[in-house]
Amino acid sequence: xxxxxxxxAGAVLLALIALAPLVPMAGMKQYVLHVVIQIFVWSFxxxxxxxxxxxxxxxxxxxxxxxxxAYAVVLLWNFYGLTPWxxxxxxxxxxxxxxxxxxxxxxxxxxxxxxxxLVTLAVGxxxxxxxxxxxxxxxxxxGVTLKAASDASLVAMQYADKxxxxxxxxxxxxxxxxxxxxxxxxxARAAMEAIGEDETAAACVGVRxxxxxxxxxxxxxxxxxxxxxxxxxxxxxxxxETLAGIGVSLRIVxxxxxxxxxxxxxxxxxxxxxxxxSEWLRIVFGVKFIGMAETIYGLLLVIFIIFLPAGIxxxxxxxxxRRRPAPVPATA
Amino acid sequence: xxxxxxxxxxAVNGIMLGGVLALLAxxxxxxxxxLDIVWIAYVDLVMVAMYAVYxxxxxxxxxxxLGGLGGVVVGVALGILVHLLIITPILDSPPVNQLLATGGxxxxxxxxxTFLWSTDHKSVRVSLPSIELxxxxxxYPRLIAFVLSILVMVGLYLFLTRTFIGTAxxxxxxxxxxxxxxxxxPQKIYVVTSAVGGAMAGVAAALLSIQYSVHPYFGAAFGxxxxxxxxxxxxxxxxxxxxxxxxxxEIIAIGGVVWSTEMGYVIAFALFIVMMFARPGGILAKRQ
Numbered sequence: 001x002x003x004x005x006x007x008x009a010g011a012v013l014l015a016l017i018a019l020a021p022l023v024p025m026a027g028m029k030q031y032v033l034h035v036v037i038q039i040f041v042w043s044f045x046x047x048x049x050x051x052x053x054x055x056x057x058x059x060x061x062x063x064x065x066x067x068x069x070a071y072a073v074v075l076l077w078n079f080y081g082l083t084p085w086x087x088x089x090x091x092x093x094x095x096x097x098x099x100x101x102x103x104x105x106x107x108x109x110x111x112x113x114x115x116x117x118l119v120t121l122a123v124g125x126x127x128x129x130x131x132x133x134x135x136x137x138x139x140x141x142x143g144v145t146l147k148a149a150s151d152a153s154l155v156a157m158q159y160a161d162k163x164x165x166x167x168x169x170x171x172x173x174x175x176x177x178x179x180x181x182x183x184x185x186x187x188a189r190a191a192m193e194a195i196g197e198d199e200t201a202a203a204c205v206g207v208r209x210x211x212x213x214x215x216x217x218x219x220x221x222x223x224x225x226x227x228x229x230x231x232x233x234x235x236x237x238x239x240x241e242t243l244a245g246i247g248v249s250l251r252i253v254x255x256x257x258x259x260x261x262x263x264x265x266x267x268x269x270x271x272x273x274x275x276x277x278s279e280w281l282r283i284v285f286g287v288k289f290i291g292m293a294e295t296i297y298g299l300l301l302v303i304f305i306i307f308l309p310a311g312i313x314x315x316x317x318x319x320x321x322r323r324r325p326a327p328v329p330a331t332a
Numbered sequence: 333x334x335x336x337x338x339x340x341x342x343a344v345n346g347i348m349l350g351g352v353l354a355l356l357a358x359x360x361x362x363x364x365x366x367l368d369i370v371w372i373a374y375v376d377l378v379m380v381a382m383y384a385v386y387x388x389x390x391x392x393x394x395x396x397x398l399g400g401l402g403g404v405v406v407g408v409a410l411g412i413l414v415h416l417l418i419i420t421p422i423l424d425s426p427p428v429n430q431l432l433a434t435g436g437x438x439x440x441x442x443x444x445x446t447f448l449w450s451t452d453h454k455s456v457r458v459s460l461p462s463i464e465l466x467x468x469x470x471x472y473p474r475l476i477a478f479v480l481s482i483l484v485m486v487g488l489y490l491f492l493t494r495t496f497i498g499t500a501x502x503x504x505x506x507x508x509x510x511x512x513x514x515x516x517x518p519q520k521i522y523v524v525t526s527a528v529g530g531a532m533a534g535v536a537a538a539l540l541s542i543q544y545s546v547h548p549y550f551g552a553a554f555g556x557x558x559x560x561x562x563x564x565x566x567x568x569x570x571x572x573x574x575x576x577x578x579x580x581x582e583i584i585a586i587g588g589v590v591w592s593t594e595m596g597y598v599i600a601f602a603l604f605i606v607m608m609f610a611r612p613g614g615i616l617a618k619r620q
Binding site for chain 1: 370372418421422425429432435437438439441442443444445446448450548552555556559560563567591592594597598601602608609
């Protein structure tokens with residue numbers, strides 16, 4: 001691996017991120033760590049979404065996987081005392097089942113584009129409404145608090161120290177980047193791009209459309225569920241509005257589109273910006289103007305989608321590429 | 333066991349609800365058919381128009397019918413504004429971006445409504461009695477809403493089939509390219525379509541505001557079901573949307589009585605998902 005300026009900058013940045021919790025920040029430390037952990041987890045979820053989104057499989061129902069993952073792990077712990085390490089595996093398996101139940105017929109019957117978006121939107125709503133309807137053990141719209149473990153924080157996956165979550169979040173985020181990069185270089189990418197362009201044509205040249213679509217959907221759903229589990233364990237509280245349904249599903253999509261869904265760091269940039277923006281607006285306007293922060297957020301989203309359709313990171317990357325002379329294609 | 337009379341009552345209420353849902357679905361479907369864009373924020377426009385009706389009637393003391401007309405005017409204005417400000421610049425963008433731009437509008441409308449009018453439920457109080465028919469209670473406002481929505485739909489049908497501009501709108505929804513070749517201005521048709529879609533939202537707002545109280549998350553409550561109805565009926569298919577409205581509203585109404593409101597919606601959405609697989613083109617499409 002040769003050292004290029006971009007790689008060197010990346011390495012320095014990563015080192016800085018890794019060392020950040022060691023920097024003394026007085027009273028601000030807990031808050032800063034909290035914001036950054038949220039950025040890690042939601043970026044990871046955004047990356048998971050973009051695995052599908054970049055190939056034209058625009059899901060507006062990723063809240064379903066998030067909700068299934070988070071609720072399964074929390075309920076298994078609360079009612080059966082099952083450690084999240086096992087419960088998490090069960091939760092991911094469950095969300096994979098949900099993904100297959102939806103994705104198989106979708107792919108089999110050629111449901112794409114608008115229709116795919118609306119079917120997934122319905123799936124997200126079904127999960128949200130089921131959580132609310134089964135209020136006897138899910139707590140309905142009030143949500144559920146994760147039972148605090150008496151001891152053995154590793155078994156319960158509960159840590160009071162935010163630094164632990166910081167590094168866990170960092171690991172999760174890097175794992176998401178790795179998956180993204182791995183897929184980007186694989187054969188699956190070429191196949192999926194062909195499918196995204198024209199399914200019939202792809203099938204004609206021998207691409208197994210259903211198989212590739214199912215694989216990518218399962219991968220995306222499993223990672224999203226993992227993100228949901230991490231979020232639930234960190235916040236120790238789950239709520240149907242924040243973890244399932246149309247609201248959170250759209251938020252995931254927005255953050256990714258804002259950053260740019262065709263680039264490695266796009267989801268992260270978008271998520272970091274939206275979270276930083278809403279935190280900043282919250283600090284500026286406080287509780288005096290409830291809704292003001294979100295109003296500006298919504299307005300910016302519309303403006304960004306109109307004027308920067310490739311996303312912030314995507315547009316910047318394109319700009320840099322245009323400035324620089326075209327790279328010489330590597331001879332293999 | 334549930335007394336059958338409750339089921340009958342639920343069925344009747346379902347038909348009433350279906351009328352208003354059909355209005356929403358037809359407005360959204362008209363826009364989709366012509367512009368090929370799903371306005372995710374459509375029911376949030378209805379929410380804003382409902383606030384307009386509320387303020388005109390309850391704060392400025394307009395009579396209810398005039399307030400309702402005011403709501404329609406607000407709906408038309410919103411439809412045109414959305415088209416000119418948001419849709420026009422991104423007409424040639426990928427469908428995802430178009431979907432998301434109106435999704436951003438959804439966030440904007442929800443939160444600005446929270447900011448301006450708080451999350452309190454506001455209702456237009458109309459003191460009208462319920463009618464009893466053989467043990468079944470039907471609320472008078474619902475009956476009025478149902479009858480009016482049917483009349484408006486007939487009006488829409490006549491507009492689309494009997495006027496020149498209506499015919500042009502239907503022509504665009506069939507073949508966008510050919511329309512420009514025939515010398516009609518697509519841009520003008522788009523604006524008119526958005527205005528008519530906005531008017532539908534306004535009428536629905538007026539009719540909904542005498543039955544439900546309005547709050548910033550009203551769109552989130554009625555939005556998903558409206559999309560489902562449009563797709564179930566076949567996106568762009570008016571007759572299909574009309575039938576699908578009643579199917580869905582019956583499921584919600586009867587499911588609500590037998591289990592719970594949420595379960596009614598769950599069953600309706602589940603049916604939608606299953607129907608998508610069985611008949612991807614909508615309930616009226618021929619199987620390929």
